[in-house]
Amino acid sequence: DTDLARTWVQAIAAAVDQHKDHLTQLDSAIGDADHGINMHRGFSAAAKVLAGSEPDTVGAVLVKAGTTLISSVGGASGPLYGSAFRAIGKALEVPTADSQQFAAALAAGLESVQKLGAAEPGDKTMVDAYAPAVAAFQLRVDSGGDFAAAAGAAADAAEEGMRATTPMQARKGRASYLGARSIGHQDPGATSTALIFRALAQTLEA
Ligand code: ADP
Ligand code: MG
Numbered sequence: 001d002t003d004l005a006r007t008w009v010q011a012i013a014a015a016v017d018q019h020k021d022h023l024t025q026l027d028s029a030i031g032d033a034d035h036g037i038n039m040h041r042g043f044s045a046a047a048k049v050l051a052g053s054e055p056d057t058v059g060a061v062l063v064k065a066g067t068t069l070i071s072s073v074g075g076a077s078g079p080l081y082g083s084a085f086r087a088i089g090k091a092l093e094v095p096t097a098d099s100q101q102f103a104a105a106l107a108a109g110l111e112s113v114q115k116l117g118a119a120e121p122g123d124k125t126m127v128d129a130y131a132p133a134v135a136a137f138q139l140r141v142d143s144g145g146d147f148a149a150a151a152g153a154a155a156d157a158a159e160e161g162m163r164a165t166t167p168m169q170a171r172k173g174r175a176s177y178l179g180a181r182s183i184g185h186q187d188p189g190a191t192s193t194a195l196i197f198r199a200l201a202q203t204l205e206a
């Protein structure tokens with residue numbers, strides 16, 4: 001429902017706050033050392049905007065979060081996560097969503113990230129954590145799992161996808177400028193995506 005959607009965004013803001021330095025460290029190895037700062041700025045702003053509003057639908061909460069990310073973050077991750085949250089929100093214009101609806105919304109979010117950023121799995125981006133998380137969520141729902149179980153499976157898959165980015169060579173984003181020198185470093189955006197799914201799992205467990 002709308003309260004859980006808001007709690008999810010707040011949980012992301014808290015996780016990003018806690019892991020800000022780590023995200024920036026990862027980005028300093030293969031980017032421009034601002035991913036923690038970008039994520040922190042965006043999700044603190046989103047949590048703040050939501051604290052003062054009472055949207056009627058789950059989607060309205062998430063669209064608002066996405067719009068705030070786009071307007072408050074200058075880096076690549078702002079528009080990408082912003083469009084993901086806006087697409088997830090647009091698919092959930094209901095007061096409460098079930099796990100099937102949420103699975104479809106997550107897939108719409110992934111589609112919008114890929115439409116905007118043109119990254120495929122294996123390009124060493126957030127897509128490498130997001131795509132397996134969507135698949136794991138859907139699989140668990142289809143096999144009768146409840147919402148919390150599906151979110152837990154998605155978080156596990158996102159973390160596995162995040163770790164799998166280390167040996168990859170980047171083909172999208174700033175890290176791609178490094179060519180083969182991007183190999184051996186975990187992707188910052190895949191790492192923040194894993195935090196976002198873990199925050200979802202924790203929100204639904206509570
Ligand atoms: P910037 O690169 O503009 O400084 P951030 O540091 O906030 O932005 O985000 C970098 C992350 O964004 C990368 O680690 C990667 O996961 C993700 N990213 C960059 N370009 C793309 C893209 N085209 N598609 C998907 N994800 C991307
Ligand atoms: Mg950066």
Ligand code: MG
Binds near residue numbers: 032034075076
């Ligand atoms: Mg930057």
